[in-house]
Amino acid sequence: MSYLKPAFRHPRTPKNKIGNTLKDYEAAMSTLCAGCGHDSIGMAIQLACFELDISPHRIAKMSGIGCSSKTPAYFLGRSHGFNSVHGRMPSVTTGANLANKDLVYIGVSGDGDSASIGMGQFVHVMRRNLDMVYIVMNNGCYGLTKGQDSATADLGSISKAGSVNAFEGIDLASLAVELGASFVAQSFSGDKEQLVPLIKAAIKHKGFAFINVISPCVTFNNNAGSTKSYDYVRDHREATSAIDFVPEEEEITASYAEGESAQVALHDGSVLQLNKLAQEWDPHDRLSAMQMLYGARERSEILTGLIYLEQKPELHETLKTATVPLIDFSEADLCPGAGALEVINAGFR
């Protein structure tokens, strides 16, 4: 499937099943640097939502602070957004989701936002398996504050200013697997073919869906010697598989030789079709996912594609909250009333 040819076509502007054009998923002009990877990711999000026939107003865009966290201003203009404070998007999204479980929560963050100041919340939102899509636009640097190394910068990576990073980088994907994220993928802002189906699957996944997207910063970290430059990533990426997102109602037609492909069912019945699978990789096995990641790291490869997927209770299931969103309960549903208070008073006499 290609994102360039939506299944449903219209003489002029293609519309999706709910009658929206791609334009309905667009927003204000980006003010990021021309060529910034983040903008491509925003476009991929738009496209995924368009193709999944989600009404924009049922999507909530959540972010922290950084160039990456600004992107919600540049995609999905008809969705509500919450551009919060630095590193705290996970908690804000948790609260929002608890209040209204029926929106699609798409959180975008940066590597500074998530791996430095936001590390604590990042870890804990995974632990709670909050039902959301969490995309880190990972450029190995602090774009908005002019290019300092971030905690995901690889050891030895050279910044535009010429300094060599002396610390080991945090691998967000393996960290997510370790911490029990129920959907973990990795991709590249320059690879829409892979990114769009991954975002779709992430949206359809019930639980915490993490996508670590390498997204080069053209202004501060796209130089030779940087391991987050367009060139470097293009040369070093290695996919776990080719990937197709198949909506629930479509039939899966392609057939592949045994052992080379797999189908991963998502919560609502849609399917991720994985082709040309990497050897010895079982997307449902944590340890196998870890091995893939460690192996790739050893070979200086950037592993992309789906990495790990598991179905387990998301936060509302864990907390046993009502099926109806909490914001839909009326005063009558919530307030025990004067009568109950009499009984309560009596208990304190």
Place this chain on the structure above:
Amino acid sequence: MSYLKPAFRHPRTPKNKIGNTLKDYEAAMSTLCAGCGHDSIGMAIQLACFELDISPHRIAKMSGIGCSSKTPAYFLGRSHGFNSVHGRMPSVTTGANLANKDLVYIGVSGDGDSASIGMGQFVHVMRRNLDMVYIVMNNGCYGLTKGQDSATADLGSISKAGSVNAFEGIDLASLAVELGASFVAQSFSGDKEQLVPLIKAAIKHKGFAFINVISPCVTFNNNAGSTKSYDYVRDHREATSAIDFVPEEEEITASYAEGESAQVALHDGSVLQLNKLAQEWDPHDRLSAMQMLYGARERSEILTGLIYLEQKPELHETLKTATVPLIDFSEADLCPGAGALEVINAGFR
């Protein structure tokens, strides 16, 4: 080697090589609950320092907030201590160590202190490979605030109040391995035979040495159904190996069958002698350490002993700071003086 019989003996009170008795390593009476695991860990720390012949005043005790973080008041009374704020011991220790690299930094923390509020700092102190010993006194609950589940409480573990923990616990040991901690071990407050040599090795290790010590909370989390109770831990622990700490000057005498034992050299030439090794475990291989931990978890075992060890630059090496502690530089060493300022001024004219 047994902690009950120090090598050097004295007719009455045994003294160590620098002429101190164990008493010189003791402190005020504990105010923790009788039987609290934390007190045993404090005693193990004292013993390790005594047996390593470290002068107490060259040790700095660092902690956050919690019952665990109070323990520095109850061990090593002749060492300076810094009982900081909740979850922030790592940053305080980082600063102290940068200022004076020549002290032995022993940080103690709780699972609430490290895995919840302190997660961000915990992650980053590992990334920096700060030269310190970091002990989490892990009881799966918030002792000092009366027993709430902590983030390390296992899924399904039952608290004294009878509630069943609905969240997956964070495995601090595998997290530490994942994040590049250069020394990772796990132990049990009730097992001094294992704990004391591990603490000694951690002190001798140059870099970040993490020991996750299961330390039951007798008051709030020692009941049946808790996976952090004395009984549960005793029944479920599984050691990676038996362990002996051999100071640098001693000769290693014991001999073991090939493949069943290993010697791990520490920075100063002392050695950890590992006997009855677990199968397929290489303490120098991250992936192997991960596999051990994941395997144990699957079998509901608590893996104890040394888990992973690596030599890599600690923070001072990374930052290229002077060999002499920074606090030892005088004004003359630090201030460029009036002459230099003239040159600087000229540059701004």
Place this chain on the structure above:
Amino acid sequence: MTQRVGINDFVVRFANVNGTGSASANNLFAKAIFRMGIPISPKNIFPSNIQGLPTWYEIRVSEEGYLGRREGVDLMVSVNPQSMLQDVSSVKPGGFFVYDDTKPLSPGFVREDITYIGIPMTEMSNKTFTNPRVRQLLKNIIYVGGLAVLIDLDINEIERLLTEQFEKKPHLMADNLKALHLGIDYVREHIAYPLPIRLERRNLLSDSIMVDGNLGCGLGAVYAGATVVAWYPITPSTSVAEAYAQYARVHRVDPETGKHRYAIVQAEDELAAIGMVLGATWAGARAFTATSGPGVSLMNEFLGLAYFAELPAVLIDVQRTGPSTGMPTRTQQSDLLLAAYASHGDTKHVLLFPSDPTECFELTALSFDLADRFQTPIMLMTDLDLGMNDYVTRPFAWDDGRQYDRGKHYSAEELTELVSYGRYLDLDGDGVTYRNTPGAHPSIGAYTTRGTSRDEYARYTEDSRAYKRNMERLALKWETIKGEVPKARIYEPEGDTEYGMLFFGTSTQAAEEARDLLAKDGINLNAIRILAFPFGPEAIAFIDAHRQVFVIEQNRDAQMRSMLLIEAGIEPTKLVPVLHYDGMPITADTIVRQINDYFTTKHRDSHELSKTSI
């Protein structure tokens, strides 16, 4: 020696070891007095650890209804050898010292001016019971029995309370009764009773309840329709979330499906807790957090976001003794300045000051209305004394006709009818603008909430004028709020006087008593109790109308006075600080002493305090 005499007017203090189960015995004792219809105020004075350290429980009995703390102990019940020396010395001359004479009293503990009463509690308990834990627990019930006889506490009330408590555990009941009567019998046989300080039934409290403030807060949040609670454990606020949970489990669980109409998250820290609250209110729910000083410090950045992005939030700050970790199990009113101006930049926050558990309930419930109406954080400034001690207080009340005030908020239908929607458009000229719920309308109303500056249509801007317009509107909103928060309570004037006293929260009971005491000494003071910040015009008018106003508060730096100076344009010499900050609840004596000092020294006209840093 003259023994202290008094009917329904004395202070009993129990000296125990924490973690030994004394709390429930002491509560039993207090509750029985309450059931006799006599006003009491119990205070728990406990250490910041879990087991083995001294802990005290102090009950003031006051038929006159003075429920502030009072210094000095009339009757000490000493069950803790660790603190015995200190306990002996805190008894007032003529007072009584009940102790466990299983072991003889050491001569160092003997004072000539108090009466010693030995009861061999341990011995009796050990003789009668076998299980060591039970022995320890029932030793406490033994002294309750003994005391009952000594001070004429109605034994039927105690037995009735035990019956209620052990309804479902009859085996425990028997042992408890046995222990109770061991104590009763021992005193009846060996000691002259009753003491000159004793109780007489009064039935003054037919309607009152006895409950702590944190319960009031948690219950108030359930009643106000809060559905999302995010918190991080910290003494003394923990029981707020617990109380909410307790009542939500009863009243908010669907009996058929077992599904919850609420969500409680124990967050990873306070930053996350307040973040969750803001996410939840943004999405349209009512949400709150409860914490104490260190938590408020950590929430600073988010509080600024909430102020500026205009998000409702309710924060219950159960204050404890600061700064820093301070004394976590002691009380203080010292987070005022922090809370009022939390976060960088120009910010101001609404504070409410409850002074008893009933107000905790009422003002918590009101907080949610105010938060929705003004789209800003509302902080309930309670404290350890109020939050964790039982108070005899008016019963909780709820008017079933009351409706939640969700403030200015467009429904999807209303949005459809708008020509254009501007989230920050001040349509009514009161600085308060219209929200809408994310997801409600397919095409109108979507905007991005942010902490950066934006125009009336919520569009990002760095335009100085748009920024300034917004800041001016926020200042206007602040003016609007002044008229809408609970008014200060002005007391009936006390004769003709130019002097007033101003207080709030848990200083109320002691201040009221001090006022009466001073009046008896011929010093008349008018009085006002502040219920909210910002201050309403009535509070300013009160101060303006007096020559001098004593501002009574439980902190070192006269923080309420500072806020009055900043916000109300009051001449500093007018406001005389009366301060108490040692971590114990304030007493009437302290207040009387400081006010008397003021009048008897030269300070009268140009008091020093107002000129120095206080």
Place this chain on the structure above:
Amino acid sequence: MTQRVGINDFVVRFANVNGTGSASANNLFAKAIFRMGIPISPKNIFPSNIQGLPTWYEIRVSEEGYLGRREGVDLMVSVNPQSMLQDVSSVKPGGFFVYDDTKPLSPGFVREDITYIGIPMTEMSNKTFTNPRVRQLLKNIIYVGGLAVLIDLDINEIERLLTEQFEKKPHLMADNLKALHLGIDYVREHIAYPLPIRLERRNLLSDSIMVDGNLGCGLGAVYAGATVVAWYPITPSTSVAEAYAQYARVHRVDPETGKHRYAIVQAEDELAAIGMVLGATWAGARAFTATSGPGVSLMNEFLGLAYFAELPAVLIDVQRTGPSTGMPTRTQQSDLLLAAYASHGDTKHVLLFPSDPTECFELTALSFDLADRFQTPIMLMTDLDLGMNDYVTRPFAWDDGRQYDRGKHYSAEELTELVSYGRYLDLDGDGVTYRNTPGAHPSIGAYTTRGTSRDEYARYTEDSRAYKRNMERLALKWETIKGEVPKARIYEPEGDTEYGMLFFGTSTQAAEEARDLLAKDGINLNAIRILAFPFGPEAIAFIDAHRQVFVIEQNRDAQMRSMLLIEAGIEPTKLVPVLHYDGMPITADTIVRQINDYFTTKHRDSHELSKTSI
């Protein structure tokens, strides 16, 4: 049309797109004027993004030495079509509008009352250079050349500056010179020059330097012997740490071993940054962090610990426009209240207020002495305007005879001679006690630093009296500090007047100018500049001596005025707020306008502002 006229007295503004290399061309232009010995003050007005949005660079030229911002542009250099409409309208009547006429000016941009000067910068650049990036960069140099001719800027100075800059890159030098002369030649050939607003060499600035405040801070920290720096990037403070690093690399690296006599850690966030600073000072080093409002909010809890546990720390707060994320690239003085009373409980913190880069250097260096002397955080309250803009200022100076004042601190030898050591024993009666260095002495001096209450010997205690003694000592220390922080600067009295003005930090330049302007109008004001909080007696005396004092500050809520009310017992009506808070640096005009308004309206005697919430 009358054209604006003026020698060495006008405002030039450059309208550029950020990320296009205009900054260095504009700096070149400014520096060349500076080299002619004419006072200037450049201001960068830049967006909070990295590339593609409008950015302005404004230079005020003022022979009289008025270096505050001035409103209105005399000469606009428009190189950004995006903002052209706005740029046209901000030119004063009679002013000049230089633009790139590669494309014709759209008629909508034409005003009758200003003079348009077209220079085909893009065309010339594209014709001459091939590489697109070079074309963009050198277009900027072209307009510098053109402007030089227009306003008589000394071309030799520009060439000399280029030579210095490209000393090691001769190939760049040639292109730059070529571009410069393209501009020069074009104007000489096509346009009547010079304009009526123009420059004349004055050589007034023989000793002065031109530098920004953040550099001053970073350099000051190197000189003061700071060895540990922990920070987290945030605009506008980032360049403080960068400046420190830059000078440390030169002056603190052992030439033989390459080892550093300093350690800089980019922390994971601001909480960690301040934590590291406290750890370092605890261990005996001098350490600092630099941040802005959001960072200070996050550091609140640690600041309370530092106050209470008495740990030195230096925090450089480069303030920006709040609240919340606010306008990150605009200036404000609005973190004052937060900083002064940061953290829960009773806390007070020392603040210093530099007003130029030289003072940034001096006061940063002093901060380390004060922090060590008083064992408490010292916050340097600078701001974006001062931190990121170049100022013409006195040269940095250092007295080689000066010695670091490490405060009360026992050496190992002194410890040995002590009978007993109490970390918090007030031996000198000034509230300041004796530290020692961990690890220094084998048996004496070890104690535990903590945020919980403790006695004089640093032993944990929950004793109310010990707690209170400690809090009283901290209050006493605060009194001691008042006499030791830099005194306010009182200006030469201006005739005979009952009125005064009070200002601090970056309001200084505009306030001084306003004072002169008002004096010309017959309104005489005495003046005082605050350099530190707590306020010294000289500041209070100044206010006491005047009938009315205008308090000038760059925030909405009159925060400095609030602090004066709280701390100094001043009658509120006395302090008239003069406020500016739109994110742009304050101007003399704004101040003059507000003060004039005050005198021309009824406010004079009972001004409203002081009675309402401001």
